[in-house]
Amino acid sequence: MAPMFPTSQPWVEKYRPKQVKDVAHQDEVVRVLTNTLQTANCPHMLFYGPPGTGKTTTALAIAHQLFGPQLYKSRVLELNASDDRGINVVRTKIKDFAAVAVGSSRQGGYPCPPFKIIILDEADSMTEDNALRRTMETYSKVTRFFFICNYISRIIEPLASRCAKFRFKPLNEDVMSSRILHICNEEGINLDSEALSTLSSISQGDLRRAITYLQSAARLFGSSITSRDLINVSGVIPEEAIQSLFSACKSGHFDLADSEVNNVIAEGYPVSQMLSQLYDVIVQAVDVSDEQKARICKKLGESDKVVLHFFCCVTCNLFLLGFSSVWHLCGVFSGFNFI
């Protein structure tokens, strides 16, 4: 890796915990791994959980703490989706690395246990995990695998069953706030309490996202940041836009909804974001019955799948949504069966 200059380093990298015990909010994992550090023994591991909860950080930290800077290069193989990971890589690179036997030698205060670590980051985007099954067992004496993924269901069962699984929880507001305040202190940023709670809510438990937003806002707007600035950089759609779209849909006029949707497109709001915010509005709406909500949400789910492909789907689905409300208000229940 090219040498990093302190200024050009993103805060996400700068404030990445270097030690396992510094990882926030993941108590079970930290406990198991601290144990590992003492006994110098560990199973294969599978870390899963939403983005920005510290999976990669933990894996890198444990590897660094086990081997120290000198042996790190020779003992740890880090593969992620950026590298080519076809069947050949699994067959050759991983196998070659896994096959080398290593001894245990304590060096410079690091445990240096007699095995190597292969970190497979973003394992759910890996295609040929079948080839790994046997490799894992054959070389289990000298190699430990760390899988990191977002969705455990994407990892095939035979692989998952060979690993100790750890779920990484989304960070709650308190933990998030304390980390963010720590960074703010270090960087000399003024953040009022309103902005802090906005930041926690828009980042939805993703610490990396929160830090990125914070840094973006700091770069754009200087050292004192308000909640408006944060909303600006995060790409969250303003409440008014969502409300006007919602009311246009409720009116049940196609042309009204259509022009409102065109407006949203012209403003360039991301559709997926719009859908998720619209979802929140609908769930909380008081003048919509539960059954309607259920139907609308089903429709939203469908459109979320398809919508990535075409704005028109939004038009269509929003319209369906608009129509359904009107019908319901008029008491025309039979109209529903075609939605």
Add this chain to the structure above:
Amino acid sequence: MLWVDKYRPKTLDKLIVHQDIAQNLKKLVTEQQDCPHLLFYGPSGAGKKTLIMALLRQIFGASADKVKVENKTWKVDAGTRNIDVELTTLSSTHHVEMSPGDAGFQDRYVVQEIIKEMAKNRPIDTKGKRGFKVLVLNEVDRLSREAQHSLRRTMEKYSASCRLILCCNSSSKVTEAVRSRCLNIRINAPSEDEIVKVLEFIGKKEGLQLPAGFTPRIAQKSNRSLRRAILLFETCRVQQYPFTPNQAIPPMDWEQYVAEIASDILTEQSPKRLFQIRGKLYELLTNCIPPEVILKRLLSELLKKSDAELKLEVSHWAAYYEHRMRLGQKAIFHLEAFVAKFMSIYKSFLLSQFAAFG
């Protein structure tokens, strides 16, 4: 030179629309020495490219304008075989610009190779010069999922030597992981008033007499796309000058053609007519109009003319066939299927209307 290029603002200060974004960007690259990865998103004709070019010039000075077009070939070693990937790039000494989406499913090799190449030839950090290069990737939303995955780590790993500026229409097609690593900048389409302002500015520079109410009409026709508005403006200038207040603003010829198809569909619904329409659709496709655009336009034309009860169903089916078009390889089937579906819906609607009378 077309007016669109002639009056493209060259610096961040000269922008007429998005002045606030420009000022923020300027602050971003001048005050602090570093610049994050950027992701510009917004509808076409909103000024994403203009902002990016102006930003590059702000960072690197005038040398960012000296670009050369290159047709590069990458030899990629993919295990058992070698793949040749060819792509056109636009590069200056400080930046490289390309649309990796054009490489189809091999786009991820291009993205990885070029970023690694850039990282190897790191510019020397002399005084006054930036220690990084910029890679501008257009149409990131067309990148395959693999390519976007491969961007994730690469972006972080090589961030010391290379900055990415991504540009796309819809940021929902960019994976969350990539988005969260960039500073997202939304470029909204200019409002009609802003378009009028720009058109009047151009009119003044060209020394044209503008009758009242003429520029607002162009702005209205342009669907809030500035590029389109300027093109329309120039077309009008070529067609007739001096302008008259109620001069006709010519629509795009392909749009007229789609409108013709729409009225063909509405006048007769039969296999024979479907066959004729197939010819017209082929005509549009061979003229390189993207099928999605055709479908979208056709839908809006049909919606304009069909009854209120049908609108919902028609747009549902349009969405359905559009989705399938993305999944499939050949667009013509799906376009034609949509036309046939519409014909059947419309015809049964008409019949039921007649039945109600009879």
